[in-house]
Amino acid sequence: QITLKESGPTLVKPTQTLTLTCTFSGFSLSTNGVGVGWIRQPPGKALEWLALIYWDDDKRYSPSLKSRLTITKDTSKNQVVLTMTNMDPVDTATYYCARRGTLYCSSTSCFDHWGQGTQVTVSS
Amino acid sequence: QSVLTQPPSASGTPGQRVTISCSGSGSNIGNNYVYWYQQLPGTAPKLLIYRTNQRPSGVPDRFSGSKSGTSASLAISGLRSEDEADYYCAAWDDSLNGHVLFGGGTKLTVL
Numbered sequence: 001q002i003t004l005k006e007s008g009p010t011l012v013k014p015t016q017t018l019t020l021t022c023t024f025s026g027f028s029l030s031t032n033g034v035g036v037g038w039i040r041q042p043p044g045k046a047l048e049w050l051a052l053i054y055w056d057d058d059k060r061y062s063p064s065l066k067s068r069l070t071i072t073k074d075t076s077k078n079q080v081v082l083t084m085t086n087m088d089p090v091d092t093a094t095y096y097c098a099r100r101g102t103l104y105c106s107s108t109s110c111f112d113h114w115g116q117g118t119q120v121t122v123s124s
Numbered sequence: 125q126s127v128l129t130q131p132p133s134a135s136g137t138p139g140q141r142v143t144i145s146c147s148g149s150g151s152n153i154g155n156n157y158v159y160w161y162q163q164l165p166g167t168a169p170k171l172l173i174y175r176t177n178q179r180p181s182g183v184p185d186r187f188s189g190s191k192s193g194t195s196a197s198l199a200i201s202g203l204r205s206e207d208e209a210d211y212y213c214a215a216w217d218d219s220l221n222g223h224v225l226f227g228g229g230t231k232l233t234v235l
Contacts, residue, residue, distance in 0.1 A: 037224075039169075047161070047169065047212050049224035063220040096168055104174040109214040109224040110159050112180065114168040 002026035004115035022097030035100035036080040040093040128227035135233040146213030158196040
């Protein structure tokens with residue numbers, strides 16, 4: 001059974017750095033073709049892709065947020081960490097991590113398993 | 125504003141067939157697979173269609189995807205009340221060193 005779970009602070013202050021951890025089970029991030037990505041969703045709004053890291057440590061970022069994002073992986077711990085600097089109230093959203101698998105996915109835009117999401121509010 | 129354009133809303137009555145469009149450009153839909161996600165109220169998105177027109181195991185064949193040029197469509201036949209959800213298209217975009225695009229989402233209401 002594949003599961004992903006996001007963890008991190010629920011409240012951050014403007015200008016602070018957000019660190020989110022995705023802890024997963026049921027697959028390995030050392031398997032050829034597998035990736036883990038982050039997607040966010042502001043309240044009542046659409047999904048927005050943030051970043052993805054592949055099994056070979058290839059990293060992809062949203063062009064509009066690239067300067068603020070860093071994605072890393074710890075294969076031994078089955079974790080992927082996303083940091084986002086200089087947080088602003090507009091970054092208030094539910095943050096999801098999701099797996100890019102290999103059975104169905106031929107693209108970085110394919111996420112076949114999702115975490116439940118974690119709500120992050122940016123406010124002073 | 126999403127580069128993949130979806131109608132904000134769609135509706136139908138039980139048993140009807142509804143179609144949701146997703147319009148892009150040559151650097152995304154025109155040159156790459158399209159993926160569709162279903163997000164039921166209060167839950168995480170779920171992969172509904174992969175590689176433009178394929179269904180993952182467990183997704184009813186009432187759901188189908190297609191693409192023509194730079195536009196894609198999701199069709200739902202035999203509409204059911206449990207299909208009421210938000211639907212998102214997604215595609216890789218080859219510009220700016222490549223990135224993922226999601227559509228703005230379509231809220232489907234079953235009347």
